[in-house]
Amino acid sequence: MNKPTKTPEKTAKGERKRATSYDVAALAGVSQSAVSRVFQDGASASKAMRERVMAAADKLGYRPNAIARGLITQRSNMVAVVISKLTNLYYPEVLVQLTQRFSERGVRVLLFALERESDTGLVVEQMLQYRVDGVLTAAMFTPEELRTIENAHIPVVFYNRTSKDQLVSSVRCDQEEGERWLVDELVAAGHRSFGIVEGPADSVVSIERKMGALNELAEKGITDVTTVSGDFGYETGRRCFAELVQKHGSPPDAVIAANDVMAIGCIDEAREVFGLAVPGDISIVGFDGVGPARYAAYDVTTVRQPVQRMTESAASMLLERIENPELSPEKRAFSGIPVRGGSARLPAAK
Amino acid sequence: MNKPTKTPEKTAKGERKRATSYDVAALAGVSQSAVSRVFQDGASASKAMRERVMAAADKLGYRPNAIARGLITQRSNMVAVVISKLTNLYYPEVLVQLTQRFSERGVRVLLFALERESDTGLVVEQMLQYRVDGVLTAAMFTPEELRTIENAHIPVVFYNRTSKDQLVSSVRCDQEEGERWLVDELVAAGHRSFGIVEGPADSVVSIERKMGALNELAEKGITDVTTVSGDFGYETGRRCFAELVQKHGSPPDAVIAANDVMAIGCIDEAREVFGLAVPGDISIVGFDGVGPARYAAYDVTTVRQPVQRMTESAASMLLERIENPELSPEKRAFSGIPVRGGSARLPAAK
Numbered sequence: 001m002n003k004p005t006k007t008p009e010k011t012a013k014g015e016r017k018r019a020t021s022y023d024v025a026a027l028a029g030v031s032q033s034a035v036s037r038v039f040q041d042g043a044s045a046s047k048a049m050r051e052r053v054m055a056a057a058d059k060l061g062y063r064p065n066a067i068a069r070g071l072i073t074q075r076s077n078m079v080a081v082v083i084s085k086l087t088n089l090y091y092p093e094v095l096v097q098l099t100q101r102f103s104e105r106g107v108r109v110l111l112f113a114l115e116r117e118s119d120t121g122l123v124v125e126q127m128l129q130y131r132v133d134g135v136l137t138a139a140m141f142t143p144e145e146l147r148t149i150e151n152a153h154i155p156v157v158f159y160n161r162t163s164k165d166q167l168v169s170s171v172r173c174d175q176e177e178g179e180r181w182l183v184d185e186l187v188a189a190g191h192r193s194f195g196i197v198e199g200p201a202d203s204v205v206s207i208e209r210k211m212g213a214l215n216e217l218a219e220k221g222i223t224d225v226t227t228v229s230g231d232f233g234y235e236t237g238r239r240c241f242a243e244l245v246q247k248h249g250s251p252p253d254a255v256i257a258a259n260d261v262m263a264i265g266c267i268d269e270a271r272e273v274f275g276l277a278v279p280g281d282i283s284i285v286g287f288d289g290v291g292p293a294r295y296a297a298y299d300v301t302t303v304r305q306p307v308q309r310m311t312e313s314a315a316s317m318l319l320e321r322i323e324n325p326e327l328s329p330e331k332r333a334f335s336g337i338p339v340r341g342g343s344a345r346l347p348a349a350k
Numbered sequence: 351m352n353k354p355t356k357t358p359e360k361t362a363k364g365e366r367k368r369a370t371s372y373d374v375a376a377l378a379g380v381s382q383s384a385v386s387r388v389f390q391d392g393a394s395a396s397k398a399m400r401e402r403v404m405a406a407a408d409k410l411g412y413r414p415n416a417i418a419r420g421l422i423t424q425r426s427n428m429v430a431v432v433i434s435k436l437t438n439l440y441y442p443e444v445l446v447q448l449t450q451r452f453s454e455r456g457v458r459v460l461l462f463a464l465e466r467e468s469d470t471g472l473v474v475e476q477m478l479q480y481r482v483d484g485v486l487t488a489a490m491f492t493p494e495e496l497r498t499i500e501n502a503h504i505p506v507v508f509y510n511r512t513s514k515d516q517l518v519s520s521v522r523c524d525q526e527e528g529e530r531w532l533v534d535e536l537v538a539a540g541h542r543s544f545g546i547v548e549g550p551a552d553s554v555v556s557i558e559r560k561m562g563a564l565n566e567l568a569e570k571g572i573t574d575v576t577t578v579s580g581d582f583g584y585e586t587g588r589r590c591f592a593e594l595v596q597k598h599g600s601p602p603d604a605v606i607a608a609n610d611v612m613a614i615g616c617i618d619e620a621r622e623v624f625g626l627a628v629p630g631d632i633s634i635v636g637f638d639g640v641g642p643a644r645y646a647a648y649d650v651t652t653v654r655q656p657v658q659r660m661t662e663s664a665a666s667m668l669l670e671r672i673e674n675p676e677l678s679p680e681k682r683a684f685s686g687i688p689v690r691g692g693s694a695r696l697p698a699a700k
Contacts (some may be wrong), residue, residue, distance in 0.1 A: 056548075057406060061501035064479060078460070078480075081445075095445075098464035108480060110428070111459045116532040129414055130428075130458060151411030173694075263640075268646035291584060296618035296649030 019060035027051065028056035039064040054122045063222050067110060079128040079318060082137040086118040086171045094159070095306055098136065101315035109131070113141055118202040121145060128152050140204050155321035159314050160305070162331055163202040169321065169329045171314040175287070177210030178303035178336040181258060183220065184347045191253035191283060194223035195244040197266065199232045201256040206232070206258045213256050226252060230262050237265015238273075239240055245274065251282050254344065260286035260293040263300050267343060284342035301344035304337035310334055358635060369410035377407035389414040428458045430477040431666060432487040434467040442659055443640075444509070448486065451665035457483070463487055467517040468552040471495060478502050484668045490554050506673035509664050510655070511554040512681055519671065519679045521664040525637070528653035529562030532606060532635050533570065535696045541603035541633060543574035545594040547616060549582045549608040556582070556608045559637055563606050576602060580612050587615015588623075595624065601632050604694065608641040610636035613650050619694060633694035639687065651694035653686035660684055 014308060021039075025032040028051060035228055037045045038053040045053070056062075081098060097108045111131055112123045117139040124145045127135060135149060138159040146166060149156055158170035182302060186194075196213055200208030210227070219227055226248040230236030245251050251274060257263035263286030270276040270284065289304025313332055321327050340346055354543050369387075375382040380403060387395045388403040395403070403492075406412075431448060444587040449459045460482055462473045467489040474495045477485060485499060497514060499506055508520035540645055546563055549556030561575070576598040580586030587607060595601050601624060607613035613636030620626040620634065626633055636643060639654025663682055690696055 058501075061498075062397045065481060081461075095461075096463045099461050100465070103463070108476070109443075110450050111461045112432075113446045113453070115450070126458070147410075148408075151408070153411065234645065264645060272646050292642045292645070295584065295614060295642070295645075295647070296622050297645075297698065 013099045019057075019062035020063075021062070023060055024053060024056045024062045027060060028052050034080050037055050039307070053237060075133055076127045076131045077323075078110045078128070078130065078132050079134045079136060079322075080108045080112055080123075082114065082120070082123060082127075082135065086113040088226040094311060095308060096136070097311040101311055102319075105315070105319055107319065117200070117204075118201060124148055128154070130344040133322045135224075136314055136318050153325060155318060155325060157314055157318045157321070160310065161208075162333075167329045169317050170331045171310050171317065172331075172333055173305040173310065173336050174333045175208040175336075176212035176215070178287060178338075179209055179256070180216045181303065181336075181338050182217040182287075182301070183213055186254045186256075186285070186344065187217075187222065187311060188218045188347045189283070189345045191345075192222065193248070194222060194226070195241075195248060195252040195255040196225060196227045196337065197237065197240045197244070197255060197257040197262050198229050199262070200229060201266075203218060203232070203258075209258045224252070225291060230258075230265075232259050234261050234265045237262035238269040239265075241266040241269040242273065251276060254283040254285070257284065257286045259303050260288045260290045262286065263302070263343070264292060264298050265302075267298055277344045278343055283346075285344050287336075289339055293339075293341070299342035300339070301341040301346065302339045304339050305336055306334050365507070368409075368524075369412035371412070371414075372404045373410050374403060374412045376409060376541040376679040378402050393418040393670065405467045421500065423430065425483055426481045427456060427670075428460045428480065428482050428485045429486060429672075430462055430473075430480075430482040431459045432462045432464065432470070432473060432477075432485065432489050434464040434469070434489045441498045444488070444657040444661060447657060448602070448665060451661055452613050452669075457669065466552060467550070469556075474498055480522055483672045486664055487667050503675060505668060505675060507664055507668045507671070510660065511558075511684075517679045519667050521660050521667060522684070523653075523655040523660065525558040525686075526562035526565070527561055527683075528637060528688075529606070530566045531653065531686075531688050532637075532640065532651070533566040536604045536606075536633060536635070536694065537567075537570045537572065538697045539633070540571065541695075543598070543603040543604075544572060544576070545591075545598060545605040546575060546577045547590045547594065547605060547607040547612050548579050549612070550576060552580065553582070559608045569667055574602070580608075580615075582609050582611060584611050584615045587612035587686050588619040589615075591619035601626060604633040604635070607634065607636050609640045610640045610650050610652050612636065613652070613693070614642060617648055617650075628693055629695045633696075635694050637686075639689055643689075643691070649692035650689070651690040652689045654689050655686055656684050 021032050021035045023029055025035045035051060036055050038050050079102060083095060095242055110130055120139050120141050134155060135154060135156045136159055140161055143166060146168065156168055158168055159170045162170035181233050194217060196210055198210045228240045228243045230240045256268050257266055263284050266284045267278050270278055270282055276282050286300045286302040289302050293300035293302050317330060340349060364570045371382050371385045375385045384399060384506050385403050390401050408506050428453060433445060442548050450579045452459055460480060470489050470491050486509055487505060489509055493516060506518055508518055512520035542568060546560055548560045576594055578590045578593045580590045607616055613634050616634045617628050620628055620632055636650045636652040639652050643650035643652050651666060667680060690699060
């Protein structure tokens with residue numbers, strides 16, 4: 001028997017080669033199948049054998065190759081998570097929770113961060129080449145992109161968005177219902193003229209929120225409604241408020257912003273530039289329930305997304321569909337949690 | 351020649367088998383090496399051949415396997431990015447920027463999210479089993495964990511933290527320098543009693559900031575210093591301010607918080623509960639330069655981290671070391687950018 005090399009060989013390019021199970025077997029003086037048994041969950045190996053193999057493995061820096069195992073089992077144990085740029089403060093929390101949920105089930109997250117929500121085309125090929133087992137996306141794929149992913153037999157779950165035309169699983173917060181609550185409360189408190197601050201044009205979430213508010217306002221017979229567009233960020237919240245006042249000719253009774261961060265921008269602009277008291281002179285509401293919405297200076301009246309239940313459901317739904325690809329799509333909508341903050345005059349809670 | 355199946359076969363378990371390059375070759379009626387050439391960057395293939403192969407590949411949902419290619423090239427083209435729970439609002443921006451920088455170089459991010467910074471032990475084995483090419487970490491590994499990663503010949507770059515005892519590459523914001531600037535300005539403006547709000551005990555960043563402030567205060571001959579501990583979050587900022595006043599017997603002249611979010615908590619508590627004017631009665635400063643620090647109600651005096659330069663450097667340093675493992679470790683410290691916000695009385699800018 002040849003004396004085994006103590007450290008992994010170098011390749012022609014001078015890089016160190018990673019140790020294989022054969023190197024470990026040679027150094028430990030055992031069979032390769034014994035090495036496999038030691039590293040396989042649930043397989044039998046004596047304590048002495050385990051110690052001998054682990055000592056050799058440590059010396060060589062060897063560990064089982066999850067990637068190679070994935071090629072054999074046809075499972076990479078990785079899922080793609082697609083987010084668009086986090087102008088929206090609400091996503092970091094979602095991302096950490098999702099990563100932790102998947103991690104508990106032994107699944108890793110391959111992260112794709114888009115500049116804009118409409119940039120999905122750039123990442124579809126990549127995620128397929130990495131053989132992800134599933135895709136969880138907070139950006140909307142086109143029907144063509146979806147077909148490409150489906151053709152590769154990879155289940156998809158939409159996060160906080162859904163598609164009426166497409167058979168895709170989704171978990172979301174019921175945006176329309178949340179907006180209905182906000183509108184109903186504001187109207188009940190006597191507000192008659194409204195400003196709406198929407199988010200980026202390619203955000204489905206923003207469109208749903210805007211339509212939810214507009215439909216409910218129409219339902220209530222409110223016709224004095226002015227709409228302006230932002231990008232979910234604080235600065236555009238400020239700009240949008242000024243634009244709203246100009247377009248409307250005067251400040252409206254209430255402003256409905258598509259997210260909390262823009263609502264905060266509106267509050268600052270209303271107070272600092274227009275000298276308005278919030279909620280004395282004007283009511284301003286948001287959506288999401290992000291951390292800064294709770295800061296005492298803003299205390300935003302909003303609808304909080306039930307992030308924990310949403311991330312748990314999304315991870316479970318995706319993992320179920322990886323296990324059982326024949327499961328039919330499922331759409332889950334969670335009610336948001338009304339937050340009666342101090343940024344709006346509302347009727348007393350019932 | 352057998353008529354090729356049009357859709358991938360099913361395995362015994364009823365799962366669809368992914369199409370291979372052989373299936374594509376059979377359906378297109380070309381050789382397997384022709385298929386390889388079409389999918390290989392820079393390899394030659396006629397337009398007709400390309401179209402024929404792509405049509406067959408589309409039909410079968412085939413694409414080249416980045417994972418299998420990684421086994422051959424010994425490159426997974428994945429890097430691990432380790433973050434701890436994002437109580438700190440500053441990380442989402444970092445994470446998106448890092449992911450985009452790596453993506454520009456064809457490298458994917460495998461995300462590991464820790465509950466606490468000291469939970470690194472849970473992820474080391476995982477990242478090694480997934481054969482990541484490198485590790486970028488915003489949590490501190492123990493010397494033993496680092497040795498394990500080094501033994502696997504995987505380069506590591508610390509993000510916004512460094513180790514005095516260990517030879518590891520790092521990119522960070524110079525925390526001590528930033529704190530020196532804050533202390534010098536506050537002292538020059540006449541503040542004589544100080545409160546320090548530190549972050550979680552296992553955060554190196556918090557420790558460096560606290561020590562930076564304490565050392566500079568000692569240097570300036572200031573002895574009236576009270577310290578309390580939070581967790582980087584808004585709520586503990588509020589609690590810490592109350593604790594500080596109690597411990598000190600009265601509000602100090604100035605409060606130095608280990609991050610902006612806790613500074614915002616201190617400002618709200620000072621105003622709402624103690625009826626103090628900020629900065630009329632008390633100056634409160636933070637660190638990081640996160641979005642909410644710019645909100646008009648707070649306008650926090652702080653030190654902004656140069657996130658774009660830091661993420662660019664971190665990604666480049668890691669990729670260089672993946673290319674050339676013999677490169678010696680390098681430590682880069684970037685100066686933070688002083689932000690003279692309205693939350694502190696400072697001498698006029700020179």
